[in-house]
Amino acid sequence: MLELALTGGAITKGIIMGLIYGSVIGSVAIGLTIIWGVMKVVNLAHGHIVVFAAMMSAFLYLTYKGALLFTPPIAFIWIGLLGAAFGVFFYYTTLHPVIGHVDTMTLKYEMSSLMATFGFGIALYGIHYILPNYVHSYSVNPSIGYSIGAAGHTYIVFLGVVIMKSTVLMSVLGFLLTLVAYWLMNKTSMGLKIRAVAQDARALSLVGINPVKVKVMTAVLATALAMASGVLFLGYSTSVYPDIESTVSPLCFVIVVLGGLGSVLGTYFGGLFLGVMYWLTLELTGQQSIALAVAFAILLIAMVLKPDGVFSGIERKLSFRAKRG
Amino acid sequence: MVSVFRRPGFIISTIIVLFFLVLGYLGNINAISRMYVSNGTDLMYYIGIGLAMAIIMSYAGYVSFGQAVFVGIGSFSTGYVLVLMNRSNIISYLAKIGSGGRISNTMLAVYFTESLLLAITISVFIAVVVGYAVLRLRGAFFAISTIGLDYVVMYLVKYITKTRSPFGGEELLNPSMGLTDMTFYWMHFILFIITIYVAYFVKISKFGYGLAAIREDEDAAEIMGVNTFRYKIYAFALSGILASFWGIAEAFRKSYSIGYFKLDKSIIMLVENVVGGIGSFIGPIIGSIIYYLLEWSFLTTVGQWTLVILGATVVVVVAFFPEGIVGLLKKRFPRLRKWLE
């Protein structure tokens, strides 16, 4: 039943499609790496927030008949900004009662934050079904608004691989989003504060910075990135429904651990790696369940061999080089 | 040392078992009590998965996001025995010639035992082989590696199902066995007795104290002479076996579906433990009862709003009982402390 198709074409295709997919899914995981890796909040609501943003943008896009403002490449910016406001709400309703005044995160607080975000997540999932006049699954037309010039074709052929232009665009935007997140986390004083609060909140208050404020900042950044990447995910997949969450969430957790907790670039590379492995297996075997099993088996192996994350070194090297230069 | 039979935990678990025993006998009285039989079956399932999770999470302090893999394995074993072995015609045939269109108890016991053996074998194999590798990890890393384990097994099982069954990889449909909800109730009850007493005796045994030492400080436990690695593997395997029991029970009642592997099933097991309180035997039981009752009462009263209200309730509960119900009770009512072991 299971037959391998070991051809050059399949391998090329696997790598190209995998890179495109990985870039998008990697950017989706970045919000999680910030809130989990840095603030030690196991955010089970992450996938729900991503899907919520995707559903919202699809709903607006279809309601306004594909108006320019609501096309994914533009919507991801302002929905990301909206996500910042949503992050404040998320922090004060869910996280603040649990970790607002905690100095160092122990297992106990990790568990409480996990529970709280679980509650928030299922409530957010449930909201999709109680809004009136709101259909539970959407499909958007990616050719509208951002088909790049060429007459009538929504795809390009590159090295014999048929690629949809919209997915290329989304992966480029995913890369940009990663760069922005990297810059915010590593090159600004905000990023410094965020990393400091994770180490020792009390020490931070000694130097005159309100740790609660920094925690809000972290949650806001993570939620904004999650919502922005949700729109990119919609642009990539072109269709969305609330149950997608059960596919997105495990993948995000896997990617974050693969990339090393708290490392933005590591997470992005983790996403690329996972995407390539998934697509290669899919192309070679033609069986999606085998491809997914391989993706998760990689995680298991990677974690046992290198528990700090396979790609966590990338960020260190980059910042080291930057300092030298 | 106080005799085991007079310890509060034993008394409480016996009371719970007796409660379900009485409920089972009352179930036959009239239609309304039958309703509670069905709820009681579900409640046993919820407590069962909560206690299975407790051994690895609550006793040993290792949070697993993938414990549903064992529930899934259990339900798949049942699906395999009843459907994939191509016996469904035989089973339906037996049901037709048996008394009142029901398969005989002997045949049921045979299928039940086969599922048990298959599930235990696979669970132990996975727990030992994979546990040998992943139990070196701690904290969040262990938790996420179990997600990996869960999904690897899920997709492999799915591939097997897909290539062998006419229903696709998502589910298997049980043949008509003519079983009533009372049969399912007693099947759950047998597994429930095993689960609750195993969970309790693990808690008070030397093994349990070793696990508690691991939970409090693993390095210290190692120095004190606890073979932590071996203890962890035992706990993981035992937790897996108990979880797989509940997969079997559910699949006999509702047929196998891939949903038993999903992340949200693990999360429910986890939530039950946290709501109740980590580190105790009573905690997961209280947590499971509360979670089940909340979900069921919302489902039958507010319909579509269930998830929103349930989610909001969880957020509120966590905000005000960060240590779980047991932790709160211990703090407020110190006299209850000896009952909340």
Place this chain on the structure above:
Amino acid sequence: MDKLTSRILVSLAFIVIIASVATPLTAFASTYPQTVQGNVIKIGMTAQLTGKFSVEGKQALCGVEAAIDYFNNNGGVQVNGKTYKLQLVYYDDQSDKSQVTSLYSRLITTDKVDFLIAPYSSGLTAAAAPLAEQYKKVMLSHGGASDAIFEQGYKYIAQILAPASKYFATSLEMLKDYQSQIGSVKIAFIYEDNAFASAVMKGASQEAKKLGLDVVYNNSYEPGTTDYSSFITAAMAKGANVLIGGGHFADGEALVKQAHDLGWHLKFIGILVAPAEEQFYTDLGNVANGVAYPSQWDISINFNPDYAKKVGLTWFGPTKEQWLTYFKQLCPSLVPSYHSAEAGAAVVFLVKAIETANSLDSTAVRQAMNSLDLITFFGHLKIDPKTGLEIGHQIVVVQWQNGKQVVVYPKDVATAQPLFMASAWWPQTTSTATHSTSQTPTSSSTSTTPKKSNAALLWTSVIIIIIIIIAAAWYAMKK
């Protein structure tokens, strides 16, 4: 937080918990929607209002309610000289197996319903079936199409819709019929891996073999997949020119979308479930034109008492217009699809069986069902007495043409000619098409056609916005 407020909040939380513990105990007192007075026949079902089947579940619920309203407003149900009204009791089961069993148990024992309607989808029906069997309650399956349920030996389940194995039989017959017009047929099956779609595709591939049609690609994808390009390009590489597949709503829609975007030049597209919904066209616009689906029923088909007279069978229940009136009152925002019609037909079939048996006893009603052979607004209904499998109902092929769903096959109920190439699928510039029937106007009022001039504007604005945000962030950080 000071001590007093925390104490207040803790006690509030306790109240919530106690209230929720107390709610199940009040179950005796409250029977969920209590609206009908006098003699009632209670019908119970679980509806999929949340979760993965929520689109289909909502349709089914509206369909059942509309049919019940029709009977209640038109003289009720006559049994043994007494007039009964129908009452529906339902709960939301979250499209989840783990809730279904207990909810059906509650329906049977606490709410004491007389008859049951099965949940949507084969998997959920399988979870509810043992209970119906145990309590000897008739359960009408309106969404459990999988044949396997009826091969398991259940005696109280009857099917309303045509079984899964028959779904694509008519479509394939149509392809065979028009083969002179379309030339070579190379079929690709790309479908969701679930019980229903698997059963459909198994039936379809057997049918294709029987008709001598060439199947070149056959693969399934995981539920929850959003990217189908791997399957599509693999099928394209094999030279397939007919796509048959889908599963549920969202994936069917995305599959069509991506097949189009990847430039697959198809002669015929048959997709399960998704195109039946009005939303399919709203979402896809012009791309939807030319997409066909096997339908249990379609809003444009007119089964009426005259038709019944013509074929010599009895007519029963509301006409399509009557049923639609009640449907529009109950669910004004929905356009009924076959999911609602088959659920409504379940009520019609049940009422006829009750009146024939002249009794409310489930066994007698199930007996009466065996002898029924009638035409309803949903079409012909007749079940196989031994298994309960539907054998009367016929599948029609419906196609989107110019933003409207038209019936194209079988010929005796068809309202239009089938279209083997839609313009959206064959770009004008590259088109070598010669078939005159295939050319349709590209623009339609509701479609969202791409605006090419927007592209430059779009890109400029993206870049400007990115620059502004980076600059603003830079400024904020510098401060």
